Amino acid sequence: MDPDCSTFFCQAWTARWSLLEGLMVTISSSIMTIVIGTVLGFVVGLILTYGMLPLRLLARLYVDVMRGIPVLVLILFTYYGLAILKIGVKPYWAGVIALSLFCVSHVAENVRGAVQSIPQGQHEAGMAIGMRFFQRLRWIILPQAVRRALPPWVNTALEIVKGTTLLSVIGVVELLLASQQAIARNYMILQFYMAATIVYIIINFSIAQAAAALERRYAYLRY
Amino acid sequence: MIAYNFNWAVIWRNWDAFLGALALGLGLAVVSLVIGTIIGLFLAYARLSPSPWISRPAWAYVEFIRNTPLLLLIFFVYFGLPEIGIYNLDKIQSFILTLSGYAAAYMCEVFRAGLASMPRAYGEAAKAIGLRPWQRQRHVVLPVMFRITLPAVSNNLISLFKDTSLAAAIAVPELTFTARQINANTYRVIECWLTASALYLVTAYAIAIALRQVEKRYAVVR
Amino acid sequence: MALLSARDIHKKYDDTEVLKGIDLDIEQSEVVALIGASGSGKTTFLRCINLLEEYHQGRIELEGESIGYTASGRRRKLGERQISAQRAKIGMVFQSFNLFPHMTAEANVMLGLTKVRGMSNAEAADRARHWLDRVGLADRRRHYPYQLSGGQQQRVAIARAVAMEPRLMLFDEVTSALDPELVAEVLAVMQDLARSGMTMVVVSHEMLFVRDVATRVVFMDGGLVAQSGTPDEVLHNPQTERLRSFLGRFHGIFGPV
Numbered sequence: 001m002d003p004d005c006s007t008f009f010c011q012a013w014t015a016r017w018s019l020l021e022g023l024m025v026t027i028s029s030s031i032m033t034i035v036i037g038t039v040l041g042f043v044v045g046l047i048l049t050y051g052m053l054p055l056r057l058l059a060r061l062y063v064d065v066m067r068g069i070p071v072l073v074l075i076l077f078t079y080y081g082l083a084i085l086k087i088g089v090k091p092y093w094a095g096v097i098a099l100s101l102f103c104v105s106h107v108a109e110n111v112r113g114a115v116q117s118i119p120q121g122q123h124e125a126g127m128a129i130g131m132r133f134f135q136r137l138r139w140i141i142l143p144q145a146v147r148r149a150l151p152p153w154v155n156t157a158l159e160i161v162k163g164t165t166l167l168s169v170i171g172v173v174e175l176l177l178a179s180q181q182a183i184a185r186n187y188m189i190l191q192f193y194m195a196a197t198i199v200y201i202i203i204n205f206s207i208a209q210a211a212a213a214l215e216r217r218y219a220y221l222r223y
Numbered sequence: 224m225i226a227y228n229f230n231w232a233v234i235w236r237n238w239d240a241f242l243g244a245l246a247l248g249l250g251l252a253v254v255s256l257v258i259g260t261i262i263g264l265f266l267a268y269a270r271l272s273p274s275p276w277i278s279r280p281a282w283a284y285v286e287f288i289r290n291t292p293l294l295l296l297i298f299f300v301y302f303g304l305p306e307i308g309i310y311n312l313d314k315i316q317s318f319i320l321t322l323s324g325y326a327a328a329y330m331c332e333v334f335r336a337g338l339a340s341m342p343r344a345y346g347e348a349a350k351a352i353g354l355r356p357w358q359r360q361r362h363v364v365l366p367v368m369f370r371i372t373l374p375a376v377s378n379n380l381i382s383l384f385k386d387t388s389l390a391a392a393i394a395v396p397e398l399t400f401t402a403r404q405i406n407a408n409t410y411r412v413i414e415c416w417l418t419a420s421a422l423y424l425v426t427a428y429a430i431a432i433a434l435r436q437v438e439k440r441y442a443v444v445r
Numbered sequence: 446m447a448l449l450s451a452r453d454i455h456k457k458y459d460d461t462e463v464l465k466g467i468d469l470d471i472e473q474s475e476v477v478a479l480i481g482a483s484g485s486g487k488t489t490f491l492r493c494i495n496l497l498e499e500y501h502q503g504r505i506e507l508e509g510e511s512i513g514y515t516a517s518g519r520r521r522k523l524g525e526r527q528i529s530a531q532r533a534k535i536g537m538v539f540q541s542f543n544l545f546p547h548m549t550a551e552a553n554v555m556l557g558l559t560k561v562r563g564m565s566n567a568e569a570a571d572r573a574r575h576w577l578d579r580v581g582l583a584d585r586r587r588h589y590p591y592q593l594s595g596g597q598q599q600r601v602a603i604a605r606a607v608a609m610e611p612r613l614m615l616f617d618e619v620t621s622a623l624d625p626e627l628v629a630e631v632l633a634v635m636q637d638l639a640r641s642g643m644t645m646v647v648v649s650h651e652m653l654f655v656r657d658v659a660t661r662v663v664f665m666d667g668g669l670v671a672q673s674g675t676p677d678e679v680l681h682n683p684q685t686e687r688l689r690s691f692l693g694r695f696h697g698i699f700g701p702v
Contacts, residue, residue, distance in 0.1 A: 068424035070388035073399055077416035084412040085227065124497055125543035125602075129557030129609055130533025132525055139556060143547050162292035169392060176295055189306050193299045197291050204290040 008191040015182040022178025023199065029092065029174065030161045033099040037160070038153070040100070041107025046137075048112040059108065066105035072166050074098040079170040095167035099160060106156040114149035115141060147218045154211040158204050175199060233411040234418050237401075244401035245422050251397065252384040254319055259326025259383075260376070266327055267334035281331070288328035294389050297321050301393045318390045322383060329379055337372035338364070370441050377434035381427050388423070398422060446509060448473045448644055449613055454493055454503035456486075456668075463489050464500065465668035471613070476645045478655040478676075481665035482691055487648045490665070491615050494646070495537050496528055507534060507612060533561050536606030537615040540622050542598045544590040550577060550601045551586040554608050562609065576604035580634045596627030600634050607638065614638065616647040632658075652695045656680055664688050 005011060012019065047059040066074070078098035082089055089097075118141050126136035168177035179196040183189055234241070269281035288296070300321045304312060312320065341364060349363040369376075391400035402419035406412055447470035456464040463486045471477055479487040492498040494505060496513040499522070505512045512531050515521045522528070545553050551573045558569035577586050580600040590598050599619055606614060616635065620628045632654050639645055639658050649655055655662060655676060662679040664672045666687050672679055683689045 065424060068385075068427040069420045070385040070399065070423055072388040072391065073402070073416065073419055073423060076399065076403060077420060080406060080412045081416060084410070119541075119543075121539060121541050121543040122545065124537075125539065125545070125605075127497060127529070127532055128495060128535075128537035128539075129605065130529045130531075130561040131557065132529045135560050139560060140545055144545075147547070158290070162290075165292040165294040166389075168294070176292065176298075180298070183302075189302045190299075193295065193303060197287075197295060197299070200292055200295065201287065201290045 008188055008195075011182065011186045011188055012192075012195065015178075015185070018173070018181060019175070019178050022173055022175040025092070025167075025173060025178075026161070026164050026175040027203075029096050029099070029164045029167060029172070030157075032096050033103050033160050033164070034157050036096070036100040037103025037156075038107050041104040042111055044104055044108035045111025045115070048108055049115045050137075063105040063108050066102055067109070071099065071102050071163050072169065074102055075166050075170060091167070091170045091172045095164075095170060095172050099163055099167075102163070103156060103160055106159070107153065110149045110152040110156065111145065113152070114145040117148055118144050147215075150211060150215060150218075154208060157207055161203055161207070162200065227413060229414060230411055231414055233405070233409045234414050237405050240401055240405065241398065241418060241422060244396060244398040245426060247395070248387040248390070248397040249384060249426065251315070251319060251322065251387045251390065251395075252380060255322035255326050256330075256376075256380050256383055258319070258323035259330050259379075262323065262327035263330025264334055266331035267338060270331060270335050271338060285328045285331050288325055289332075293321075293325055293386055294392055296325060297389055297393060300324075314390075314393045314395050318387075318393060318395050322386065322390075325386070326379065326383055329382075330376070333372050333375040333379065334368065336375075337368040340371060341368055373434070373438045373441060377431065377438065380434070381430050384427060384430060385423065447471055448475075449494070449505065449507050449646075451490075451494070451505045452503055454490065454500050454505065456489060456493060456498065456500040463668050464493070466503070467665075467668075467670055469663065469670060469673075471644060471646065474642045474644055474660075476639045476647065476658055476660045478659035478662045479646065479648045479665055480650070480652075480655060480662060480679075480691070481671075485665040486668040487665045488617055491537075491617050491646060491648050494613075495532055495535050495615055497537075507531065529561070533557070533609055534612045535615060536609055536611035536613070538599070538602050538606050538617065538619045540618040542590070542595070542602045542622070544598050544602055544605075546590050549587050549589055550582060550593065550604075553590075553601055554605045557605065557609050572608050573604070576608045577601070579607075579637070580604045581630070594627060595623045596630045599623065599627075599631045603631070603634055603638070607643070612644065614643055614645045616645060616649070618648050618650065620649070620651055650695075652680070652692075664691070666691075 005014060044059050044063065047055055048063065051059060075095055075098040078101070079091060079094040082094055082097075122140050122144070123136055126140045131139070164174050165176040167174050168180070171177075173181070175196055179192045183192045186192075266281045266285065269277050270285070272278045272281075297318060301314060301317045304310075304317065345363055345367055346359060349359040354362065387397050388399040390397050391403060394400060396404075398419055402415050406415040409415070449469075449471040451467055451469045454464050454467040455462065463484075465486075467486075467490055469477075469490075479491065481487050489498055493500045494512070499513075504514065504516075510516075510531070513523060513528060515523065523531075544550075545556065548556065551570065554573035554576060555566070555569040558564045558572060559566060562569075564572070574583070574586065577583055580603055582597060582600055582604070585593060585597060585601075588597075590601070593601065603619075619635075620631050623631065628651065632651060635645070635647070635654070636658050647655075647659065657676075659676050661673065662676050663670055664679055664683075666685075672684050672688055679688070680692060683692055
């Protein structure tokens with residue numbers, strides 16, 4: 001190690017680009033996963049609630065299986081599996097796919113829970129003025145359900161941000177692996193892990209704060 | 224269609240290794256849950272303490288743990304402890320330490336909610352029959368609270384069991400690590416990971432079903 | 446021809462038959478009060494009219510059109526599109542208001558007008574304003590349901606239903622969930638509607654309202670129509686012991702109705 005650069009800050013400055021790149025990978029894989037997981041999870045959640053029986057059972061099976069397998073196993077399975085099937089994707093994408101599979105199942109459960117928590121009377125009131133199923137869903141049920149699904153959705157999002165660290169296991173240089181690479185050069189174990197921890201906490205707190213602000217904005221929705 | 228010829232013989236040959244690894248993971252989860260429960264209970268009381276000097280640190284600990292990726296915590300403890308002069312933990316002990324501390328934060332939240340939802344009347348009834356504060360907690364509040372929180376505790380156990388897969392990152396020979404090794408030695412990728420997934424899945428649901436029975440047995444009628 | 450005619454309506458939940466063959470004709474501008482003990486099937490029957498409940502036998506016709514099920518041939522439920530169109534002709538007000546909590550009072554009234562009737566926003570807003578004014582809530586148009594009292598919420602719910610210009614209005618114990626001091630304002634709105642010639646079927650325990658506003662009272666008992674007639678006939682001249690004892694419960698409170 002360079003004797004002129006023995007402080008953590010000097011070392012962090014030296015490694016700034018790779019750390020920043022790692023942070024960007026963490027952020028981009030989180031956003032990618034959350035977007036994919038939310039869109040597909042929303043659909044699967046509706047199938048789980050209103051789908052025809054065979055479709056609904058299929059969705060239920062998917063969700064229950066995904067929730068019973070550790071995310072790390074999903075990631076390794078996807079990574080090695082895609083490779084053996086000669087489907088050439090970068091580790092980053094294998095990781096995003098695996099995390100999305102997980103995210104979809106959680107969002108789907110959240111959406112189902114939220115939709116089913118809307119009182120039956122809301123459906124009936126919509127029926128009584130002659131609205132058809134998709135109209136009721138679009139104008140009455142979903143606007144309320146989305147707001148109820150927000151708190152558990154935030155939890156899922158936080159899980160995903162934390163879950164991106166698992167991508168390091170298949171060699172994706174996200175924030176954790178970038179920190180470890182820095183540590184490998186300078187052995188400042190505690191400092192760099194601590195720094196990474198703080199970054200994760202900042203990211204997660206920001207998400208939680210943003211969600212709390214949203215919830216306050218829609219506070220009038222509580223009955 | 225991509226051709227892939229299944230060869231399950233590899234799995235049967237390594238079946239004992241899979242089962243042993245599974246048992247290790249399950250053991251890690253149970254031990255961590257037990258330790259985590261004890262610490263979590265103290266943390267929950269600390270969080271409910273009227274003194275900010277006690278409740279704030281407990282809050283900070285819980286938020287710190289819940290917002291930090293588990294893998295980072297595992298590395299932090301495993302590589303970090305020797306830095307502060309603690310050398311005598313092997314990787315399994317180090318992992319148990321981490322997972323227990325992690326579980327404690329989550330259990331704290333479970334118990335805090337449980338204590339908050341305790342009907343006040345129970346405590347007052349206990350007071351009325353002359354139990355001292357400690358006795359009230361020991362004989363009335365805690366037994367009821369444990370029963371109320373049992374479903375959340377079983378969910379935590381299942382989560383912890385799945386989280387033991389992360390021990391693979393520090394080469395603890397649990398199921399994920401073992402599957403990865405057999406995968407590397409045999410190239411039977413799909414079989415290996417299907418087996419590992421199935422074992423996790425079956426065990427997770429077995430835990431869920433078993434604990435559902437316990438919950439039924441101890442359900443509080445309210 | 447009767448506006449609404451129900452013939453031999455039977456409904457079962459699992460093995461218990463809750464409606465055992467209801468026959469009822471309702472003429473234009475009639476206000477029919479359904480009374481009876483809980484479990485007598487009056488709410489279930491009301492919900493059958495609006496197809497919120499399926500029934501297993503019998504037929505309901507609105508202005509000669511078979512409601513909910515095919516008119517002839519094998520008995521089949523109609524498609525969603527048809528059923529929705531039929532429901533739009535029948536307004537319903539619920540015991541629990543069921544206002545849409547994410548919408549203002551005005552938006553609650555407008556929703557069906559724009560999405561079902563296909564009105565423009567301006568047109569719908571005009572009509573919503575008219576009806577909210579009519580139920581005495583002109584100054585509450587921009588309020589969300591949680592900002593309104595129970596009585597106000599129920600009046601919005603009535604405006605929401607009536608604004609659709611239904612041929613028939615169903616009221617399902619609309620004052621049961623209200624605090625006593627809020628009941629009168631809702632009944633006043635209903636009385637106003639009745640005077641304007643709206644055809645109404647009202648399930649209610651408000652015997653004074655039934656006596657004063659209903660043109661006909663139908664006493665239901667055990668899933669059947671037990672007695673039917675003018676308020677005077679039914680309330681003052683009960684033909685059965687069951688009706689007598691049912692009415693007896695109200696005497697203490699209001700004096701003889």
